[in-house]
Structures are given as C-alpha cells and as structure tokens.
Amino acid sequence: MRLFSVIKPGLFTTVQDLGRYGYLRFGVPISGAMDQFSLVAANVLVGNKPDDACLETTIVGPELQALGETQVAVTGANCSPRINGEDVPMWRTLQLQKDDTVSFGMMPTGCRAYLSIRGGVNTPLVLGSRSTYVRGGFGGLEGRRLRGDDVIEGFDVLPMDTGYSMPKQLVPQFSDHVKVRAVLGPQAEMFTGRGVDVFFSGLFRVSADADRMGYRLEGLRVELEGKADIVSDALLPGAVQIPKDGKPIIIMRDAQTTGGYPKIAVAIAADLSVLGQLKPRCSVTFFKVTLREAQERAREFFKLLKDLSSMLLRDR
C-alpha cells in the first residue's frame, strides 16, 4: 500500500527498525535505529509494535507527501516538523490527510529524528529485519538511503480512533555535551593507569568521521601499556576501541562485527540511544560504572521500552 511519495530525500534518510539480530557470526552487523528509545516512542505513539520500521533521518530531514489518510509521529532530535508548512509538535500522534506534506527544519541539537507511520513502513524483511545496512547494500529500500523518486509503502491497517502524546518527563533532552556511562572493556588491562584515567575523565570531541558505523573521537591520548593490536575478536555497538594513535573509536550499529584494536570500555545499553544522537563537534565524557549497576540500568531501560505504550497520555 502506497503511503508517501518522497519529494526531497533529506541528507541521509533510511528505513530502520530495532535491528537485525542473530547474524553477527556471519559478519552481519545489527544495524537498526541509532536512537532506539526514540524509535520505540515513535512507534507506540501511532499504535505500532515497538519494533516496527520507521524512517530515520539525519541532520536534514526529508519532504514527503501523503498519498492517503494516515497517522504519523515524529520523535528524536528536535527537528521542527511541519505539516503543509505549519509547525506541529513532536512526540505525539499527528493526523494526515491525502496530499498533506510533511517537512522538517534543522536539528539544532541531536542528530537523528524518527518518523513513524501507522502500521509501520513496509519493505521486505531481510534476515528478519527491515533495517537498512547501506554498506552491505541490503535491507530497507534496496539497501540504500531514500531517493527523490521513492514511494514509501505501508500496511493496510485501520486508523487509530484517538491520538496520544508522550509525558513531558519522558521526552529526552538532547545536548552538545553528553555524559555516557561505561564499564571497563575486555582489554582494559592493556592500558596504563593514566590511560584509563584519561579515558574516564577527559572530554572527547566527535570528529567529522562519524556515521552509523562509528565515531572517531579527538582528545587527550589514551595511553596503551604496550602493543596496540590484538588478534581480532567480536565487536558490539557501544564498544570503545583504542588504536595506536590513542584516539577512541566508538563502535555503532553498522560497524564491522570483528576488530583488532583493544577495547578499553563498553558504553552501557541504557546510554546507547544518547550516543546515537551525537554529531560531529559534540563532546562526550565517559563515566565508569560497575557491571552490577550497568545491568540494573539495562533492566530498567529495556523495561521502560516494553512499558512505554502504557505510559502515553491519551488525547481528550
């Protein structure tokens, strides 16, 4: 079912769901929304399943025209969404009529916004997911970012009879400086005491080399005890690798699945969505937490995602 025609594709807009799990051992990255919290929020605001596919848009949003009546929601980075040129709120259900246009402004803070569509974006499931993995050329719309002549397909579902909004206290605030909690990584012992101290107290700036695969950071050198290389082993999003130059690389969702640099730390699952909203020139400071605390926060976070639909405010 044709739901939208793409007038302008935006800078880098892809179809994403919560990700493609179970294929890391074949070298297939997890992919999926960089900000999982915002994706789930966008979905539940239009009555979708938490893991339905949405559009993830980066820094400059697309312009779309509705081909029929539908409901949408916009979450993630503040992107000043508009319907037919009129400003509309984020983090709530929005009603669209045929021929309505949806457009976006700049994103002063945060890097990625999510547009959910009632019923979810319909692209073929590839290895169990609709997430686009551009480097591998599969998932989403033919494995690529949106183009000007694309049509977004959806599912034939009944409209919701009412709208919802997100309680204010649950709407994340995005900032150019973030604090990210992390636990010591599997190769933390390869670093000097000073190296570990610098990592867990220093201010690191996101370089221009930052995308869905990962972010290279600039800052004080994180000192290794001896050699900088290890025999490659597995990587997961949130892992922080330190190559010979001492500059951290944060592994994100489209990164390769194995790597040969020592991992000093791993960001906690609950803070991955915060990392997913960083863009070049933002800064980040890492805070060390114990594994026990990280697991506690992970359980809270995943429970929040699960319960989010029941926490929404119903329109009067």
Place this chain on the structure above:
Amino acid sequence: MPARYLPFGDAALVVELGDTINLEINRKVVAFNDAILKAEIHGVEELVPTYRSLLVRYDPLKTSYEQLVFRVKDLEATLEVSDVKVVGRKVTVPVVYGGEYGPDLGQVAKCHGLTEEQVVRLHSEREYRVYMLGFVAGFPYLGEVADQIATPRLETPRLKVPAGSVGIAEKQTGIYPCEAPGGWQIIGRTTIKLFDPLQQPPTPLSSGDTVKFKPILEAEYKTLLGK
C-alpha cells in the same frame, strides 16, 4: 590454558581461549560454541565465534553476567577433547589465479623468490580452516598459508577490491564476498557467492569449516560465471 571470562558491556560475555591465531585455540572456540548452543542456556541470544574467543550475547532481562558465567563454566568442565576435534563441512572454492583476477600474484611470487605457478601450487594444495567470519558480511578469515607465501598487506590499501577476490595477509588468506576497500594481496578470484542476504543461512561457510582452493582456467571461470 583455562578459559578467561570477561564482561563485554552489560549484555555480553567474552570467553577468551587465547590471544594468538592458533588451530587448537580456534577448535576450543568452536567446541564451546557448539556446547553452549546444545545446552540451550536461558537468556542466551547469539554466539559469535572468532579466532580466539567466543562472544555470548544475552538478554539482561532474562539472566545476569554471574549466572551465565556459572553455567558456561559448568560446560567448560565437561568439554571433551573429542568435542574439540569436531570438523565442519568441506567446501571447494574454484579460483582463477593471476592476471587481471589476481593483480598481486606476481608481487607475492617476487617477494619470496618463487614463480607464480609455485605460489598457486602452495596456496591451493593446503586445506584451510575457517577461523571466523567478519570485516564485511560473509568474509571468511582462513588459515594458515605456508610460510613461503605469507605476505604483508599492501602499503596502501585499494579503495575497491572486486567481489570474489582471493587475498593473502600475513599467514591468513580470505575471500571478499562483495566489492570493498582492502589491503590484502589479491592473487585470484572465485565465482562462488559467499554472501546472499536472501538465503538462510546467508553464507555457505561457518567457523570450523574447511576450504580448499581449486585452480581453474579463465575459460572455466567465465563458464561458471555465466551459470
């Protein structure tokens, strides 16, 4: 060496069996992988065997790091030497060596004072173990090549290596499943499709399998390609 158990963030565990590229270590990795799969441990989501360690991704809502380590250590105690010797499938990979398909074959030969034919013979007479898959989807890290043809990576990596390219990097050999940037010494090309996201599983190779390269002529390569 007993296994080391290391947390990898709050949703994964690394079972480290060593820190070198070594057949015995990798055999243990695959044996651990199979034992954990068989035990169907509650909360385990997926396993990633690599050269020297096994990553166990789990759901922190269903289990904790401590619980999981406890279960896996139990399995370690029961891992038998025979489990460690289990061999995977054997896959023959036809390769046209040299020329436009293997632009670095001449360099590899020159580097070791060999003829191109000798390099081809040394590369194709061995059976290689699939140590792991990674780098790009479906890329098999195979080892180990004979010392006489072990060659360092290119000084300047190529921006584009064609799909199917067979390369050497130090004692490893590998196959590019798709066009990708890369610094391996490219000595040939195969027609075998190593990654297809529309197939289940998406790649014909798994850690622990065996690969043997079979030299073919350009005419055969073209016939196979046409099929």
